[in-house]
Amino acid sequence: MNKDLKKLIFKSIGLAMGVATLVLNIIKTLESKSAITLLSIGLICLAISELENRKES
Numbered sequence: 938m939n940k941d942l943k944k945l946i947f948k949s950i951g952l953a954m955g956v957a958t959l960v961l962n963i964i965k966t967l968e969s970k971s972a973i974t975l976l977s978i979g980l981i982c983l984a985i986s987e988l989e990n991r992k993e994s
Contacts, residue, residue, distance in 0.1 A: 940989070947986035954979030 958975045961967035 940993070944986050944989065947982040947989075951979040951983035951986070954982070 954975045958967065958972050958979075961975075962972065
């Protein structure tokens with residue numbers, strides 16, 4: 938897979954998880970445990986993207 942595409946996918950997932958958590962929290966349909974899980978997935982994806990970025994440099 939193209940490295941730029943992989944970075945884009947991981948960063949998009951991280952952004953989507955953050956936005957989803959915010960929206961679900963605003964409409965008050967999100968439990969704390971679910972919010973932590975969503976934010977953790979997003980953070981992991983962003984970390985993978987950064988690690989791959991540093992690996993190339």
